[in-house]
Amino acid sequence: MNETLESIEQKAIDTVRILAIDAVQKAESGHPGTAMALAPMGHVLWMEAMNYNPENPDWANRDRFILSAGHACILQYNFLYLTGYDISMDDIKDFRQLHSKTAGHPEKHLLKGVEVTTGPLGQGFANGVGFAIAQKYMAARFNKPQFNLFDYKIYAICSDGDLMEGISAEAASLAGHLKLGNIIYLYDDNHISIEGDTDITFTDDTAKRFDSYGWHVQELDDGNDVKALSKAINQAKEETDRPSLIKVRTHIAYGSPNKQDTGEAHGSPLGEDEVKLVKQNFGFDSDSKFDVDEEVLNLYRDAGKKGVKKEEEWNQLFENYKEQYPELAKEYEQLTNGNLPDGWEEELPVFTPGEKMATRKASGKTLNAIAAYLPNLIGGSADLAPSNATELEDYESFSANTREGRNFHFGVREHAMGAILNGMALNNYLIPYGATFFIFSDYMRPPIRLAAIMKTRPILVYTHDSIGLGEDGTTHQPVEQLIGLRSVPNLMVIRPADANETAHAWRVAIQHSEGPVAIVLTRQGLPIIDQEKYVKADALEKGAYILSEADDEPEIILIGTGSEVQLVIATQEKLKEQNIAAQVVSMPSWELFEKQEDDYKEKVLPKTIRKRLAVEAGSPMGWCKYVTDEGTVIGVDRFGESAPGAELMEEYGFTVEHIVEKAKALLS
Structure with missing residues (x-):
């Protein structure tokens, strides 16, 4: 020089x-x-x-x-x-x-x-x-x-x-x-x-x-x-x-x-x-x-x-590439333009009523059903893949020797996992997902917040979502995490009620392009809701929907999320036996519901029905917006305990009998 x-x-x-x-x-x-x-x-x-x-x-x-x-x-x-x-x-x-x-x-x-x-x-x-x-x-x-x-x-x-x-x-x-x-x-x-x-x-x-x-x-x-x-x-x-x-x-x-x-x-x-x-x-x-x-x-x-010249040379290289590898070039252009392959949603599984299925297991089945059709869907877990059900069964693990692997092993590194997912998502081709127990979302709060600020789209899979997880005890049982994540602007939180809502939670998450999505799932098995008898689970995209209408003019609206939806359905039947007309709303996502037109919101939660009871195994904070001053919430406002999940749910008031009692008290 x-x-x-x-x-x-x-x-x-x-x-x-x-x-x-x-x-x-x-x-x-x-x-x-x-x-x-x-x-x-x-x-x-x-x-x-x-x-x-x-x-x-x-x-x-x-x-x-x-x-x-x-x-x-x-x-x-x-x-x-x-x-x-x-x-x-x-x-x-x-x-x-x-x-x-x-x-x-x-x-x-x-x-x-x-x-x-x-x-x-x-x-x-x-x-x-x-x-x-x-x-x-x-x-x-x-x-x-x-x-x-x-x-x-x-x-x-x-x-x-x-x-x-x-x-x-x-x-x-x-x-x-x-x-x-x-x-x-x-x-x-x-x-x-x-x-x-x-x-x-x-x-x-x-x-x-x-x-x-x-x-x-x-x-x-x-x-x-x-x-x-x-x-x-x-x-x-x-x-x-x-x-x-x-x-x-x-x-x-x-x-x-x-x-x-x-x-x-x-x-x-x-x-x-x-x-x-x-x-x-x-x-x-x-x-x-x-x-x-x-x-x-x-x-x-x-x-x-x-x-400028370097990009011109690269563009010419890509044009030549398109001639020799047209299918790969088409895939790259389609996905980086924000478009998904035609018909991939048709691969979403449909679960039929029968045995109980944990929503975490339904999530795993959904991932494996759609993986072949979405080559940009790649992710894993913070050393909890068997528990989170995130492994893609037909694919290898990403490693120093296998760069095409689609299963990720982040290790016990939840904080880094969140930030690494953000970096992967900013690639513009990948839709990355990462999983851990819901309680450990607390370790991930900074990258969750930054993803929301940037409106990048990692998919966060959180299992073991409530005191219902059972014996692992209070240190592993989420209470304040749901309302904590719901308070983050631009973050979509979805807590599906059963296997079919879970499949559609994945559909919505993959189609969503304006920020991160958290899918919150159960450890315990849940009944699969009969879609012939009740509204089909694809209505999840609305955030809240009337799952089961009352036979007569409803006196009360019962709102549930996740594992508690099964309880409000059963409560509706019990109230019906006592000539009390109740309407059941499944509300898997506040954020999706808030995106709907006012007419739709009024249809689901009409202002004329002031008696409302929300049931969710988490902090009751925030529910006042939806239950009104004449309603109430059955939630969890203290830490959990170590015991079988079913016993804990009963101890904390998540039973049909207790919900019936609360509903009747509201109406009295």
Whole structure:
């Protein structure tokens, strides 16, 4: 590299630093120090390491970049602007302001070029493992000799905080086990956290730790050494059998005379006086703001334009692929366009009344019935597949040696599983699912919330849904989890009443494209509702429906979900014997019901019938919206106990006799 080009590149790196401190200072909020330290790292990534196309941020074979250290987002915004994405200098100036593209942490739905919403530390780290799994599966399914369609890499920048979080340990362990050599993570080892030097809490030998996980580890002493960074990334690219971690010693707020290497530079503006000193230190006009020299802008814009040609070459490759492999090409185009194969719903099983069947078992049967028709449906369990009934019987397990496998083994890693599912879902081809006991959804709350924010569509399978699971006792018996998940915006929760509602819960979940879906299932067997006698289960798509009408004008509406629907059906019969007309509503999903037209809602829950009784083996919170001030709820407002499930249900009031008694009390 000649001296002139080197000086331009150094000016470009310093421009990124200055833009960062200007944006944070104008916002009077943000994290300037990390962006200042990481400018050389970002420069190498966007100038030479990554394949991307600013004119089409969704190019299928682009490398994925994840800023797991999401607090440093102004760094990412600066490079997106400089390389030519749909972000302006006004957007940089609008950092952290209302309705801005440039939020305080990266948000996928606000800005093209942001691959995933990060911020809660460790999430991006684990998302990247999901991205990497998706690439390996896509390559195994679609790549052919002379047609290497999907060979992209997953890059991420992670921080000390990311590596402190337990989720990163879970995800790193799995990534090493699966030998995901398409991962290249750069670890910003700046020794600083909000409370001061990281040695007050964090003295791990991270290199040894990641080596023990099976990662390829490199250590760099100087985060400003662009040539060393470039060399290390190239070595990581050559390592295809292990994920790579490049540990880079950096200095937070590099170039700040008074705040470099201080905790103060982590999450606060430098201050006007210090900003001027930094600009002087780097040879910039101390009074100018948001200045980008034309040669710097041209340097980065030229780097961005390289991706246009790369995508053109890929598009031609795909056109040739379509001629030789038309069926696979059709499958890829159909599914990535959001369309499902014709007629797949016809494969949904129909269960006939007879023996009892747990909805978890019905879920497993449904998965196996439709799997062959949905090649993008892939998933597994957090070491509970036999209990969750999530194994696809005709398919192998995804592993380091079998990338086309469709059964996933996440291990006892619920938190990482949730974030990995998010990364897989963001692939745009896959519909991933992951399962565990319902109580352990608590371990997954951060990735559930992020999936809901991004409106990505992992399917979350939660079994053992109530005190009805029995002997495992209070630690395993969900009480507050249903209302907890229902409180998450954009998350659809479905608790089916029997095997047929379960089959249609899967239909709805697979067709749903605007956020995650949680299917909540029983351990215990439930009667299969007679669809000749009662309304058919495909009405589940409405969220709530009149399962059984009253013979006369109803005096009371009985509402049930999940395993309790069988009880309200039996209660209806008992009340009928006493000349009390009751109408039964199955309400598997509040969220689906709220999407319906007002006329339909009025039909199911008419305002003229104020006497309503809801029955659900979970917290009664939230039901007031549906039972009105003249109704009541039979729920669970205390923790469970260890005992056979049937005994517990009786102890807690989930019997026909008790429901009849409550109904009559409402009517008296």
